[in-house]
Amino acid sequence: MEEGKMDENEWSYHGEGNKSLVVAHAQRCVVLRFLKFPPNKKKTSEEILQHLQNIVDFGKNVMKDFLGENYVHCGEVVQLPLEFVKQLCLKIQCERPESRCDKDLDTLSGYAMCLPNLTRLQTFPFAEHRPILCVEIKPKCGFIPFSNGVTHEMKHKVCRYCMHQHLKVATGKWKKISKYCPLDLYSGNKQRMHFALKSLLQEAQNNLRIFKNGELIYGCADARSPVADLKALAHHLKPFFFPSNGLASGPQCTRAVIRELVHVITRVLLSTSDKGRAGALRLGLQGARVCEASPFSRSLHHQGKNTPEHSGLPKGCLLYKTLQVQMLDQLDIEGLYPLYNRVEQYLEEFPEERKTLQIDGPYDEVFYQKLLDLSTEDDGTVAFALTKVQQYRVAMTAKDCSIMIALSPCLRGASSDQRPVIPSSRSRLAFSVSVLDLDLKPYESIPHQYKLDSKIVSYYSKTVHAKDDTVRSTRFKEHEDCTLVLHKGCEENKPGKKHQNV
Numbered sequence: 053m054e055e056g057k058m059d060e061n062e063w064s065y066h067g068e069g070n071k072s073l074v075v076a077h078a079q080r081c082v083v084l085r086f087l088k089f090p091p092n093k094k095k096t097s098e099e100i101l102q103h104l105q106n107i108v109d110f111g112k113n114v115m116k117d118f119l120g121e122n123y124v125h126c127g128e129v130v131q132l133p134l135e136f137v138k139q140l141c142l143k144i145q146c147e148r149p150e151s152r153c154d155k156d157l158d159t160l161s162g163y164a165m166c167l168p169n170l171t172r173l174q175t176f177p178f179a180e181h182r183p184i185l186c187v188e189i190k191p192k193c194g195f196i197p198f199s200n201g202v203t204h205e206m207k208h209k210v211c212r213y214c215m216h217q218h219l220k221v222a223t224g225k226w227k228k229i230s231k232y233c234p235l236d237l238y239s240g241n242k243q244r245m246h247f248a249l250k251s252l253l254q255e256a257q258n259n260l261r262i263f264k265n266g267e268l269i270y271g272c273a274d275a276r277s278p279v280a281d282l283k284a285l286a287h288h289l290k291p292f293f294f295p296s297n298g299l300a301s302g303p304q305c306t307r308a309v310i311r312e313l314v315h316v317i318t319r320v321l322l323s324t325s326d327k328g329r330a331g332a333l334r335l336g337l338q339g340a341r342v343c344e345a346s347p348f349s350r351s352l353h354h355q356g357k358n359t360p361e362h363s364g365l366p367k368g369c370l371l372y373k374t375l376q377v378q379m380l381d382q383l384d385i386e387g388l389y390p391l392y393n394r395v396e397q398y399l400e401e402f403p404e405e406r407k408t409l410q411i412d413g414p415y416d417e418v419f420y421q422k423l424l425d426l427s428t429e430d431d432g433t434v435a436f437a438l439t440k441v442q443q444y445r446v447a448m449t450a451k452d453c454s455i456m457i458a459l460s461p462c463l464r465g466a467s468s469d470q471r472p473v474i475p476s477s478r479s480r481l482a483f484s485v486s487v488l489d490l491d492l493k494p495y496e497s498i499p500h501q502y503k504l505d506s507k508i509v510s511y512y513s514k515t516v517h518a519k520d521d522t523v524r525s526t527r528f529k530e531h532e533d534c535t536l537v538l539h540k541g542c543e544e545n546k547p548g549k550k551h552q553n554v
């Protein structure tokens with residue numbers, strides 16, 4: 053990137069989360085990712101540079117080993133002209149969703165990350181001219197805690213995502229409870245995975261977004277105005293998937309095209325494009341494999357059928373590797389919190405040790421090697437507590453990352469241009485799979501995690517489980533078959549305007 057010749061008109065707003073904002077280049081296949089902060093919490097340029105360098109190092113030294121070389125794109129830190137950043141910030145401000153404007157883009161340091169644009173196929177640095185479809189999924193935590201440290205029995209039966217849904221709806225973050233359950237997606241069972249993906253399509257929240265040629269066409273840019281018109285989506289999908297029932301329009305065509313998308317995404321998620329290697333971790337799946345709140349298993353249970361076997365994920369696929377990293381959280385926040393307090397106490401006594409303990413980096417080879425110690429025998433030392441705290445932070449990062457799947461039709465007769473290919477009804481599709489948002493969760497967020505966990509479980513236990521009959525009728529009618537129900541448009545998805553305290 054020629055940083056001296058930066059023109060804000062060549063960049064456009066692409067998206068943002070809670071901590072960073074992304075702009076995409078119009079021609080080149082790159083994005084700039086800027087950090088965001090609350091207005092009263094400005095950081096120095098040095099702090100921002102260090103923060104960004106830590107993100108890159110963590111990707112290179114930890115996540116590439118855990119998730120696989122091909123899936124992780126670390127990017128690089130770039131220094132930009134301050135005038136360019138200022139003008140860019142002014143230019144994009146009107147496109148930012150109101151719900152994200154509680155934080156400001158960092159315009160003072162001039163530092164940002166430059167990454168490949170993952171909504172395009174990996175043809176970095178130049179954009180493709182073929183149509184490109186990209187599906188972004190934030191799958192969240194795919195296992196039920198197995199630790200003895202868990203005090204709430206409910207946590208052994210219902211997954212955090214499904215419990216959290218009720219708190220999110222009660223506080224007005226989302227309007228409707230989703231039928232998506234991460235355990236279905238991570239099951240490796242095609243039927244369960246199809247149900248999970250269809251549920252995401254019905255209620256995308258911040259867990260699903262679809263881009264065509266780099267533009268958002270489905271899902272939430274803003275929680276208050278989700279774009280969720282399946283008919284319009286099916287129209288966009290036709291160049292990629294020709295309905296196998298031969299119908300070119302109408303609700304059956306829409307259903308067929310959406311089904312095709314779900315099947316292709318499932319196949320891509322189960323593919324082992326990273327040379328089939330299992331990654332550095334070997335954690336056996338423990339705990340319940342089915343979440344009792346998942347409408348899929350509830351429906352089968354009601355029909356007197358068993359939940360289909362947990363087929364298991366192929367070891368080289370990204371979902372498997374992500375789940376392995378998530379399971380570095382072996383103790384659950386309840387088992388971890390006393391260990392965090394042990395580290396805290398030590399730091400109160402010896403604050404100068406913070407650096408040696410690598411709490412804020414560097415995230416280097418030494419940091420990585422310590423993560424591989426999976427022993428759970430507590431010898432009462434600070435070293436043991438620290439290892440578990442660092443593993444927990446890494447696990448939380450994997451529980452909040454997103455997977456990007458880019459698909460593009462192969463040209464007729466052309467050989468597959470070294471990329472993996474998946475057959476579809478219309479043509480073969482070249483695809484790439486990547487992970488994004490691999491910023492290590494801060495040490496300071498642990499007390500918040502502890503409080504939030506307790507809030508989620510209490511709310512679920514008090515208001516939902518106690519009134520289980522009401523749950524069934526609001527979340528999922530038992531007689532309802534587990535098939536995709538197309539809804540009218542985006543209106544019914546609009547969440548409440550303000551989050552309320554519960």
Ligand SMILES: O=P(O)(O)O[C@@H]1[C@@H](OP(=O)(O)O)[C@H](OP(=O)(O)O)[C@H](O)[C@H](OP(=O)(O)O)[C@H]1OP(=O)(O)O
Binds near residue numbers: 069070258448451
């Ligand atoms: O705690 P959760 O599960 O609600 O996850 C938060 C996410 O909410 P979600 O549940 O996906 O709607 C939340 O997503 P939104 O900002 O709500 O889109 C963030 O990703 C947050 O991470 P961070 O604090 O910005 O590093 C996430 O916080 P972490 O817990 O991962 O730190």
Ligand SMILES: Nc1ncnc2c1ncn2[C@@H]1O[C@H](COP(=O)(O)OP(=O)(O)OP(=O)(O)O)[C@@H](O)[C@H]1O
Binds near residue numbers: 168
């Ligand atoms: N390399 C990339 N290529 C294309 N799009 C990207 C890339 N990185 C991020 N994005 C888009 O920008 C959005 C916000 O990025 P990201 O998830 O990193 O933000 P965040 O603030 O760190 O998230 P969170 O809310 O989870 O803390 C993503 O959801 C994705 O749509």
